[in-house]
Structures are given as C-alpha cells and as structure tokens.
Amino acid sequence: MNLNAQPTASLFIDGRPVEGEGAALPVFYPYTGQEIATLREASTDQVALACQAAARAQPAWAALAPVDRARVLSRAAAIIRARNDELSRLETLDTGKPIQETLIADWESGAQALEYFAGLGPTLTGQMIPLGRDWAYTRREPLGVCAGIGAWNYPSQIACWKAAPALIMGNAMVFKPSEETPLGALQLAAILTEAGLPAGIFNVVQGGGAVGAALVTDVNVAKVSLTGSVPTGRRVYAAAAEGMRHVTMELGGKSPLIVFDDASLEDAVGAAMLANFYSSGQICSNGTRVFVQEGIRDAFLRRLAERAATIRMGDPLDAETQHGPITSPAQAEKIRAAIAAGQAAGARLVCGGPGEGAFIPPTVFADATDDMTIARDEIFGPVMTTLTFRDEAEVIARANATGFGLAAGVFTQDLTRAHRVTAGLQAGTCWINAYNLTPVEMPFGGVKQSGIGRENSAAAIEHYSQLKSVYVGMGPVEAPY
Numbered sequence: 001m002n003l004n005a006q007p008t009a010s011l012f013i014d015g016r017p018v019e020g021e022g023a024a025l026p027v028f029y030p031y032t033g034q035e036i037a038t039l040r041e042a043s044t045d046q047v048a049l050a051c052q053a054a055a056r057a058q059p060a061w062a063a064l065a066p067v068d069r070a071r072v073l074s075r076a077a078a079i080i081r082a083r084n085d086e087l088s089r090l091e092t093l094d095t096g097k098p099i100q101e102t103l104i105a106d107w108e109s110g111a112q113a114l115e116y117f118a119g120l121g122p123t124l125t126g127q128m129i130p131l132g133r134d135w136a137y138t139r140r141e142p143l144g145v146c147a148g149i150g151a152w153n154y155p156s157q158i159a160c161w162k163a164a165p166a167l168i169m170g171n172a173m174v175f176k177p178s179e180e181t182p183l184g185a186l187q188l189a190a191i192l193t194e195a196g197l198p199a200g201i202f203n204v205v206q207g208g209g210a211v212g213a214a215l216v217t218d219v220n221v222a223k224v225s226l227t228g229s230v231p232t233g234r235r236v237y238a239a240a241a242e243g244m245r246h247v248t249m250e251l252g253g254k255s256p257l258i259v260f261d262d263a264s265l266e267d268a269v270g271a272a273m274l275a276n277f278y279s280s281g282q283i284c285s286n287g288t289r290v291f292v293q294e295g296i297r298d299a300f301l302r303r304l305a306e307r308a309a310t311i312r313m314g315d316p317l318d319a320e321t322q323h324g325p326i327t328s329p330a331q332a333e334k335i336r337a338a339i340a341a342g343q344a345a346g347a348r349l350v351c352g353g354p355g356e357g358a359f360i361p362p363t364v365f366a367d368a369t370d371d372m373t374i375a376r377d378e379i380f381g382p383v384m385t386t387l388t389f390r391d392e393a394e395v396i397a398r399a400n401a402t403g404f405g406l407a408a409g410v411f412t413q414d415l416t417r418a419h420r421v422t423a424g425l426q427a428g429t430c431w432i433n434a435y436n437l438t439p440v441e442m443p444f445g446g447v448k449q450s451g452i453g454r455e456n457s458a459a460a461i462e463h464y465s466q467l468k469s470v471y472v473g474m475g476p477v478e479a480p481y
C-alpha cells in the first residue's frame with residue numbers, strides 16, 4: 001500500500017507552500033511505524049516572516065464586508081466535504097485513529113465550524129447607546145494576528161476550530177500544529193486558499209516547543225490560542241502575558257463521569273466506553289474517573305467488561321477497526337507507566353492492560369481510590385478508572401477534588417438530581433445522559449487548571465475580537481475653564 005504523504009512543502013506562508021529551513025521533522029504512521037513524510041521545521045526567521053505576512057494582509061481582510069469573508073469559509077467547508085474521504089485517510093495516517101472515526105469526527109467537525117462561523121459572522125453588530133443629547137456606539141474589531149497552536153489528537157479539527165472564528169472576525173492566523181501530526185493544517189491552508197482566502201491570512205509553521213515559543217512571543221502576535229497540556233498552557237500563558245496578549249487555553253483534564261444507580265445501565269456503560277476509548281482515549285475531555293453508585297457497581301463492571309471485549313483493534317485503515325494505535329511511541333510508554341502504577345497501587349484490572357507495541361487495549365480499573373495516580377493524573381490513553389460512591393453530596397465533593405475542570409457527566413433518570421448535580425460540578429462543559437458530544441453550537445472549554453476562554457459557539461467570538469467604544473458628542477463642549 002502506498003503510504004507516502006509527503007506534502008508539497010512543510011510550511012505555508014503568505015499564500016504559498018514554503019520549505020522549512022529548520023531541523024528535519026519525520027512523520028510516522030503510528031500503525032506501522034513507517035516514515036510517511038519528512039518535513040522541516042520553520043526557522044526563527046520563518047516564524048517572523050509568517051507573522052509579518054499575516055500582519056501585512058490582515059487590514060485588507062478586516063476591511064471586507066462580513067459576508068465576503070463568510071463566503072470564503074463556506075466554500076472551504078464545501079471543499080472539505082467533497083474531499084472528506086481523502087482528507088480522512090490522511091488524518092488516519094497522521095494520527096493512527098481508525099478511519100471510521102476520522103470519516104465522521106475530524107474534518108467533518110472542522111467543516112461545521114467553518115459553516116457555523118460563516119453564518120454567525122455577518123449577523124454580529126455593535127450596540128447603540130443613547131446618552132441623552134449625546135450617544136455612543138460599539139464596534140467589534142479584530143485583534144490582528146492570532147497564533148494557533150495545536151495538540152496531536154485532533155489536528156485538523158483543532159486547526160479549523162481556531163481558524164474559523166479568528167478569520168470570520170477579520171483576524172489573520174499563524175498556526176503551528178503539533179510536531180507529531182503536522183499534515184492536516186497544510187491541507188487546511190491549501191483549501192482556504194482555493195476557497196479564495198487572500199495570501200497571508202492563514203499561515204502554517206512547523207516545529208515543536210521552541211517554534212511554538214517563538215510564535216507566541218512574536219511582536220506581531222496579538223492573541224494566542226493553545227490546545228495542549230496544562231504544563232505547556234502555563235508556559236504559553238506566562239509568555240503571552242509579557243506582551244499583554246489575549247489567550248485561549250484549551251488544556252487537559254481528569255473529568256468525572258457520575259453514574260447513579262437509577263441510570264440506564266446500557267446508556268451509562270456505552271457513554272463510559274465512549275468517554276474513555278474513542279480515539280484510543282486521546283481526548284482531553286474524557287471522563288476518566290467513572291464514579292459508580294454502590295447499587296449498580298457490579299452490574300456496571302460486568303456489562304462494561306462484556307462490551308469492552310467486543311471492541312475491534314487493528315489496522316486503522318480497515319473500516320471495521322474501532323480501536324487504533326496510540327499516536328506516538330512516547331505516549332504509549334507514558335500510558336503503560338500509568339497502568340503499571342495503577343496495578344502497583346493495588347487497583348484491580350477488570351480488562352485490558354499494557355498491550356504491545358503501538359496498541360494499548362481498552363483498559364478498566366476497579367477498586368481504585370481517589371488518591372491513586374490513575375485517579376488523579378491525566379493519562380491521555382484508553383484507561384478508565386472506576387470508583388464507587390454512596391451518595392450525591394459525597395460524589396460531588398470527590399468529583400470536584402481535582403485541579404482540573406474541563407468536563408463532567410451525570411447519568412441518572414432523576415430530572416432534578418441531574419440538574420442539581422451539574423450545577424455543583426466544577427467543570428466548563430457538562431453532559432447529562434450523554435458524553436463527549438461537542439457540537440459547534442455549544443461553548444466548549446475548561447475551568448480551573450483546564451483552561452481559559454471558550455471555543456465554538458457565539459462565545460468564541462469574544463475571544464477573537466475586542467470592543468471599541470465610540471462616544472459621539474452632539475453639542476457644544478462644556479469646559480469649566
């Protein structure tokens with residue numbers, strides 16, 4: 001099978017592909033370990049050039065009527081849809097995620113973000129504020145050049161989720177995908193260009209933390225949107241603060257999924273599996289602490305083990321495969337270390353385990369306690385930790401006893417309890433009788449260490465624009481001197 005995924009060039013600056021001048025950046029297909037492309041990182045000069053190109057192009061883009069910007073985003077969404085098969089295959093090669101997932105969850109979600117913000121942008125208006133004789137009005141203005149920095153789990157979706165609100169508001173963007181998954185962002189740049197985006201409005205630079213750090217501190221950058229881990233978030237937030245830059249931080253989590261004993265067992269088990277095993281568990285909002293009420297615990301674990309045993313692991317390009325490899329060997333080793341720590345601490349392995357090579361099977365721990373590292377640290381792999389609880393007040397307190405606050409889920413048939421518990425949970429996104437659904441219409445983001453700001457929905461607009469207030473004097477100026 002031909003797995004060559006070499007792009008025309010590694011970077012995309014000022015409307016065209018440009019080869020990187022930095023270190024070599026090999027790209028591996030996680031399933032076979034084969035090198036499918038060799039890119040080159042951007043040099044520091046190239047990061048600066050990309051930001052300069054963005055700064056030069058941005059004012060003319062911002063001066064367009066919103067419908068004219070929207071048309072470009074709509075066309076890009078249509079191009080993505082027309083090429084979804086080919087783009088999804090590339091996403092699978094880049095990440096190792098099963099093709100049955102990438103066909104529906106990656107570029108499709110990106111297309112929806114482009115469509116949504118294309119629709120929303122032209123409806124945004126300022127406010128007219130009557131002040132008696134005088135009046136004031138507000139203008140919502142772009143920030144300028146926005147830096148986007150992505151994680152490796154949903155590379156193309158992340159690029160679209162950041163580009164769509166940024167571009168519709170009249171900003172330009174320089175995007176740096178994760179060094180583990182650099183291919184999708186280049187496709188987005190080409191698609192946006194084909195859709196009519198002017199040169200310089202969406203640029204791609206490649207590289208790891210050093211290139212990211214150069215981008216964050218570039219003199220032309222007014223805003224930084226990062227999707228990544230909490231430690232990286234702290235560094236990027238601090239660096240952005242030096243220049244008083246705006247930030248959006250979409251960071252990690254250790255989210256609780258609470259199953260009360262009146263819940264629909266099949267739905268709760270299904271959600272817990274989706275919340276831990278989809279994308280081989282490499283999802284920030286995963287409900288990795290599954291709190292199961294005493295009365296339903298044994299039935300829950302039994303059914304979970306039965307259903308987990310049916311999950312098909314294998315070749316991600318096979319349409320039947322439901323569980324693919326871990327995206328990088330280093331991440332697979334981190335997950336194995338976490339599993340070993342869980343076993344050493346005395347938690348019981350219900351199913352799964354360390355696996356082999358790039359594969360880690362769906363893994364479930366029982367008899368865990370809140371102080372174990374498997375119940376405290378983000379693992380970012382297919383590892384579910386189940387914990388038992390007695391009552392509502394106890395589970396809310398335990399669910400909140402973490403520095404993270406990205407997401408949470410509640411399964412119960414009791415309507416009032418569902419909303420009461422949700423109100424008590426410290427999380428940016430909560431699901432009732434569902435999990436991990438992130439439609440573009442709904443704000444998404446974390447509280448506490450899990451982040452600042454929101455992606456998706458009208459709330460994202462706030463993070464890619466700023467208000468200008470204009471006071472209009474309608475009469476003589478009354479000066480006291």
Ligand SMILES: NC(=O)C1=CN([C@@H]2O[C@H](COP(=O)(O)OP(=O)(O)OC[C@H]3O[C@@H](n4cnc5c(N)ncnc54)[C@H](O)[C@@H]3O)[C@@H](O)[C@H]2O)C=CC1
Binds near residue numbers: 213285
């Ligand atoms: N809240 C959310 O929406 C999501 C959060 N994540 C989180 O991302 C993490 C996994 O992704 P990783 O790629 O391993 O995260 P990471 O934190 O290692 O890297 C994220 C990005 O930041 C860049 N970076 C690293 N150091 C930098 C620096 N000093 N300055 C600027 N950029 C720098 C990396 O090159 C990469 O592009 C997990 O913690 C996960 O929970 C992942 C997906 C979604």
